[in-house]
Amino acid sequence: MSDQNKPSSATGELENDNTLTNRQGHPISDNQNVRTVGNRGPTTLENYHFLEKITHFDRERIPERVVHARGAGAHGYFESYGKVGDEPVSKYTRAKLFQQAGKQTPVFVRFSTVVHGTHSPETLRDPRGFAIKFYTEDGNWDLVGNNLKIFFIRDPLKFPDMVHAFRPDPVTNVNNMERMFDFLSQTPEATHMVTFLFSPWGIPANYRQMQGSGVNTYKWVNQDGQAVLVKYHWEPLTQGIKNLKQAEASTIQANNYSHATQDLYEAIERGDYPEWELCVQIMSDGPHDELEFDPLDPTKLWPVDQFPFLRVGKMVLNRNPENYFAEVEQASFGTGVLVDGLDFSDDKLLQGRTFSYSDTQRYRVGTNYLQLPINSPKKHVATNQRDGQMTYRVDAGEHQNPHVNYEPSSLGGLQEATQTAKEHQPAYNDRLVHEKISRSNDFAQAGRTYREFDEWEREELISNLIGNLKICKPHIQEKMIEYFTQADPDYGRRVSEGLANAAREGKDHTSSTAADKAVRDAENMGHDAGRY
Structure with a gap:
């Protein structure tokens, strides 16, 4: 055989x-769904295919980060308001850094582009990383997110494929938008993110004037072990929000590949310290079947009218790095780096990221990356973990018997901390399955976002999509237009007509068959399609 x-x-x-x-x-x-407890439950450690796929992906590039390679950073502090909106923060979380009004916690922030390499222009259309390391009294907390509040996918099993599709062709080493849209045309949940990315929001003017978001859903836990779901948002305070049209970005790129890095550095040097306000959205812990989406879905926004932004504190960046490599390049973040009072939700993408980020840092920087000053907590560290590449100190307790590197021990070893609050203990009773979440609703919010754009933003979105889709094969065009039309008929119609016009004017070598067909489909669809 x-x-x-x-x-x-x-x-x-x-x-x-x-x-x-x-x-x-x-x-x-x-190859689309990790194995979970029920279709929205936590992932399990025996996800062999996912673990093998993501660990190989984490090791694909040496020594550059696989994603977020191009970055800039700065030091500063976070100052708590001591409240969540008008309520005491202790109602929702026991995390110490939030409890007292005026309490300041040192931070280091790394901004980045996502897909492109270390020396790529900072004007490219790409999400921007927004990662904060809080050096709290309980140890480090890393809040790792993006400037946009949602993401392309909801399952971590798809992440390596997504990045491969967005990166250069493995044969030519040239970026090809047809590869990107080929993947997106098979990934309907990405329609919302595509709508943001190809609008002016896809190119922030600089790092100072962009929003930040934790993207994933987390939990806050109070002293009684009670949990709520939470989303994090960073809103520029004094510097405002500014994005670029494609023409503006191209003009900047012709003269400066590092405009955003330069802007951040020079602003801090002249004392124009950028500030962001940290806001949270809070939702009771549970599936919330009354909503048209799953609150754990990272491709969705939580409606602000139902879950308002509540102010928690502000962040100020007031000191530039003294050595770019030692501080910005070797800064290592992980979504699993949480302190007491903060917890994970069952968001599948968050759980996949939690494994991948720390695994990547051990590979990229080294086994002892947490001993580097930029990554080390600003408090005592006492652990029985020893040795490994580039170890240069022993993280042991002050009075620990040096012969004892294990626990438990009666010979003077480290001892477990005393638990001072009730542990959060979610309960599960469901089958282990490979399934996507039941409320995918891939197009409603994309349509709402499109309708909420100003007209100039819609025009820029349509123009950018046409400029990139016109090189794609007709079946890819047709699928993308189908998604846009399901989001909003006007959205699909305008992309369809633009592609048909581009084909007729001979600006590309693709057939207008897909575009013409989609125009007819759009005209036949009801006007309420995809309404939120």
Whole structure:
């Protein structure tokens, strides 16, 4: 029997050369969903396909970050308001850094572009990373997010494929938008993020004048072990928000590849310290079946009219790094770096990121990356973890018996901390499955966002989409227009007509068949399609 005709051990059906497998040769029948407790529950450690896929992805580039390679950073502080809106913060979380009004916590922030390499222009259309390391009295807290409040995907199993599609062609080493839209056309939940990315919001004017967001859903836990769902948002305080049209970005790029890094550095040097206000949205812990979306879905916004922004504190950046490599390049963040009072939700993408980020840092910077000054907590560290590449100190207790590097021990070793508050203990009773969440609702919010844009933002969005989609094959165009039309008929119609006009004017070599067909489809759709 030839290799092409061997039966698949997973399905019993014939397998051919195009059948997806893992690196052990096992056929993969579901490459879209990690295994979870129920379709919205937590992931499990035995997700072998995901772990193998993400750990290989984490090690694809040396020594540059796989994503977020281009970055700038600064030091500063976070000052708590001591309240959440008008309520005491202790009602929702026992995290110490929030409890007292005026309490300041040192921070280091790294801004970045996401997809492109270390020396790429900072004017490219790309999400921007917005990562904050809080050096709290309980140890470090890393809040790792983006400037946009949502993401392309909701399942971490798809992350390596997404980045591959967005990065240069592995043969030509040239970025090809057809590869990107090929992936997006098979990923309907990305429609909302595409709507933001190809609008002016896809190119922030600089790092100082952009918003930040934790993107994923987290939990806050109070002294009684009670939890609420929470989303984090950074809003520029004094410097305002500013984005660029494509033409403006191209003009800047012609003269300066590092305009955002330069802008941040020079602003701090002249004493024009950028400030952001930290706001949270809070929702009771649970599935919230009354909503048209799952609150754990990172492709969705929580409506502000239902879940208002509540002010928690402000951040000020007031000191530039003294050494770019030592501080900005070697700064290492992880979504799993939480302190007491902060917790994970069952957001699948968050749980996948939590494994991947720290795994990447151990590979990229080294086993002992947390011993570097920029990453080390500003409090005592006492651990039994020893040795490894580039270790230069022993993180032991002041009075620890040096012969004891284990716990428990009666010979003078480290001892467990005393638990001072009730532990949050969520309960689960469901099957382990490979399924997407039941309320995907991929297009409603994309349509709402489109309608809430100003007309000039819609015009820029349509122009940018046409400019990039016109090189794509007709079936990719047709699928993307289908998504835009489901989001809002006017959205789909304008992209369709623009592609048809571009084809007729001979500006590209694609057929207008897909665009013309989509125009007709858009005209036949009801006007309420995709309404929020």
